[in-house]
Amino acid sequence: MSEITLTFPDGKSRNVPAGTTGLEVAKSISPSLAKRTVAMQLDGALADLADPINNDATINFVARTDAAALELIRHDAAHVMAEAVQALWPGTQVTIGPVIENGFFYDFAKAEPFLPEDLAKIEKKMGEIIAKNAPFTKEVWSRDQAKEHFRKAGELFKVELVDAIPADQDLKIYKQGAWLDLCRGPHMTSTGAIGKAFKLTKFAGAYWRGDSNNPQLQRIYGTAFATQEELDAYLKQIEEAEKRDHRKLGREMDLFHFQEEAPGSVFWHPKGWTLFQTLISYMRRQQQKAGYLEVNSPDMMEKHFWELSGHWENYGENMFTTTLPDERVFCCKPMNCPGHVQIFKHGLKSYRDLPLKIAEFGKVHRYEPSGALHGMLRVRHFTQDDAHIFITENQIMDECLKINDLMLSIYKDFGFEDIFIKLSTRPEKRVGADHLWDKAEKALADVLDEVKRRSNGRIKTALQPGEGAFYGPKLEYTLKDAIGREWQCGTTQVDFNLAGRLGAFYIDEHSQKVTPVMIHRAMFGSLERFTGILIENFAGHFPLWLAPQQVVVAPIVSDADAYAMEVASALARAGLRVETDLRNEKISYKVREHSLAKVPVIIAVGKREAEERSVSIRRLGSEKQTVTPLDEAIAALADEAKTPG
RNA sequence: GCCGGCUUAGCACAGUGGUAGUGCACCUGAUUUGUAAUCAGGGGGUCGCAGGUUCAAAUCCUGCAGCCGGCACCA
Secondary structure, eight states: OOEEEEEOTTSOEEEEETTEEHHHHHHHHOHHHHHHEEEEEETTEEEOTTSEEOSOEEEEEEETTSGGGHHHHHHHHHHHHHHHHHHHSTTOEEOOOOEETTEEEEEEEOSSOOOTTHHHHHHHHHHHHHHHTOBEEEEEEOHHHHHHHHHHTTOHHHHHHHHHSOTTSOEEEEEETTEEEEOOOOOOSBGGGGOSOEEEEEEEEEEGGGOTTSOEEEEEEEEEOSSHHHHHHHHHHHHHHHHTOHHHHHHHTTOEEOOTTSTTOOEEOHHHHHHHHHHHHHHHHHHHHTTOEEOOOOSEEEHHHHHHHTHHHHHGGGOOEEEOTTOOEEEEOSOSHHHHHHHHHSSOEEGGGOSEEEEEEEEEEOOOOGGGOBTTTBOSEEEEEEEEEEEOGGGHHHHHHHHHHHHHHHHHHTTOOOEEEEEEOOOSSOOSOHHHHHHHHHHHHHHHHHHHHHTTTOSEEEEETTOSBTTBOEEEEEEEOTTSOEEEEEEEEEESSHHHHTTOOEEOTTSOEEOOEEEEEEEEEEHHHHHHHHHHHHTTOOOTTTOSSOEEEEESSGGGHHHHHHHHHHHHHTTOOEEEOOOSSOHHHHHHHHHHTTOSEEEEEOHHHHHHTEEEEEETTOOOEEEEEHHHHHHHHHHHTSOOO
16 A cells, blocks of 8 residues: 655654545544544645545644634534524525634525524524534535435435536535535534534525525524633624614714615714715815816706616616606716716817816715615715726726825725725626727736735735626725724726717827726715714724814813813814813713713813913823813814824 | 514613603703712603504504615625
C-alpha cells in the first residue's frame, strides 16, 4: 500500500498508509487528542474526522472550541433542529439548512405555521437530541437510491435537490442516530459536540430557492456558539444594536415621524430637517468644488415622456401616476436622469462642454413593495444627491475615478473608511444593444480594477451578475458602520443608452453629432437612508457639526438667566445651533434631559460663571465638567462645529 | 407582494366577555436649586379602521390598513 505524508501545524510530518482516517491519525498521536477532536482540516479545508486521507496534506485537528469549529457547530445545530422539528411535527418536509453569518437557518415545508411558543419546544427537543450524542456518520448513495428514499419519505424538495447535484459530485448522506439528511458536510463527530450554547431566534417565510414564483417555506433562524459566554455576548450585541435603531432614536430625538396615511414617507421635524439640510449643504459644497452644476427638474412629467426614456416599460410598476382633470396621465419621477437629459439638450453642446456635470438634490417617488418599507432605510419618497455626467466615450475611466475619489473622501468625512464596491452587470430586463453593454461593463470593470489597485487592497470588491440598472451596469459602494453592519450608499452607473433614446447629442471635433455617454452617480444615495445610517452609526451621538442642536445653555439659578441668554446669543452669533433652558428646575434635572436628548454640549452657568464670565461645559457621554472663559469656549466650539472639507 | 406576529393616552406597557389602568411625559401650584429624575395636585384614550357574534366586546370572528421580523424586491 502506498504511503502519504501528513504535515502538522508545528511543521513536523509523518508518513501513513494512504486511506488512513483522520481519527486513526489522531488516535495514533494520543487518545486525548482523538477524544477532543471533532473534525480536521486538510490543506485548510474542513473535513470529517472519519474521512480517509488519500493524498499528501497538511493536517490540523479541530477541537470544538477552535474558531474553525464554529461553522460546524452551527451546521450540526441546523441538522439537529431539523430532526427536532420532524420529531415534533411528523410529515414536515426539510429542505435546506445552511450556516450563515452569525448563525444558521433551516427551511421547512409544513402546512400549519409555526407558533411563537414552538421555538422553545424545538430548543428543548434539540437539547434532548444533543444529549443523546449520536455520532454523525457519512454514506455515499447513488442518485437512484437517494431519490427512492426521499420519494418514499415524502421529501419532495430533497428529491429536487438530488437532481440538482452535479453528476461529478458524490451524493452524501449524513446520519445522526436514526435521522438522516442529504448534505455536503462536513460534520463533527457527534451531536454532543454542539453543546448547549445555541438559541433559536426567529421565524420567517422564505421562498424555495429564493424565487418568489416558488412555494413559500417556513424558515427558522438560530445561532450557536462553542460557549455560553460567547452566545450571551452575541445576544447582548444584538440588544445594543436595537438601541441604535434609527426609528427609535428618531422618535426619542424628535427628528421625524411616519404615519399611516403616508406609508414610506418621512415627516421631517425641525431637528431632523436641520440635520438633513446640514448634509445637503455639505454635499453642495463638495460638488461645487468638484465642478458640478446644480439644477432642479420637474417632479412630474407626462407619461409618454417616460415611455420614451424606457422607464415606463422597465420601471413602470414602481412609478406613481396621476390622471389630471384634462385626462393627461403624469408620472412622479422615480429618477432624475431623463430631466437632466432635457437640460443637457437645451442649447447645442460641443465636445468642448464635456464633461458636463449636472447635479440635483432631487426628490424621487418609487412605489416600493409594502413589505420592503423599513423606517428611513427604505422609503417611497426620497431625496437623492443625484448627478449625471455627460461625457465622451474615452472620458469614462477618468470621470469614474474622479467620482471614486470624491466618494471615498466624503465617506471619510463621516468616519466611514471600510468600503466595499460591487460591480453589477446587465439584468435580464434592460434597454440597449449588447455590444454597448459589453463596452459599459468593460469600462466599469477596468475602473474597479484601478480603484482596487490604487487602494493597495484596502478596498474589497465583488461581482453581482445581473444586478445592474436597466440602462447600464453599476458600481455599488457599500460602507461598514461603527458596529460592523454594511449599508449600500453610493452608486456609479455607466449608461450608453438613455441619452440616445432621448435624442441628446453633442457636436464632436469633426462637426458630427455624437451621442454622449452618461454617468449616473449618487454618493449619499438617498439622503433619507444616509440620515438613518448616520443615526445608527453614531447611536444618535452626532459629531458637533452634524448635531441638530449643538449646545444648550442652562442656568443653575434664575439669577443667571440673563447671563445664560447672553452666552447663548454669543454662541448663535458664532454660528452654533444653541438653545437655552431657563426652566425652574434643578441643574441635574436639566443635565439628565439634555443628555437623553443627546445634545452634544451642555453649558451650565451659575452665579460664579456669570461673575467671572466663564462657562461650565459638560460633553455628552462624559461626566467631566470643564470651566472655561466664555470667549475661549465660543472659539473652540465654533471651530469644532465647522463642516469638514 | 408573500409568510408569521403586533396595533390600548405623547412614549413604554398592563389589562382574554361585565361601563379602561400603571410609569414617564404634559398642565397647575410650591420649590432658586452646582451637573442624569424636588414635592403636591390635575387633565388626557369612542382600545388602528370597518363589519359581525353576544344581553354585554379592548377581549371572540371576518375584512382592511399600518407597523415589526424575515423572504422577494431595492437607494
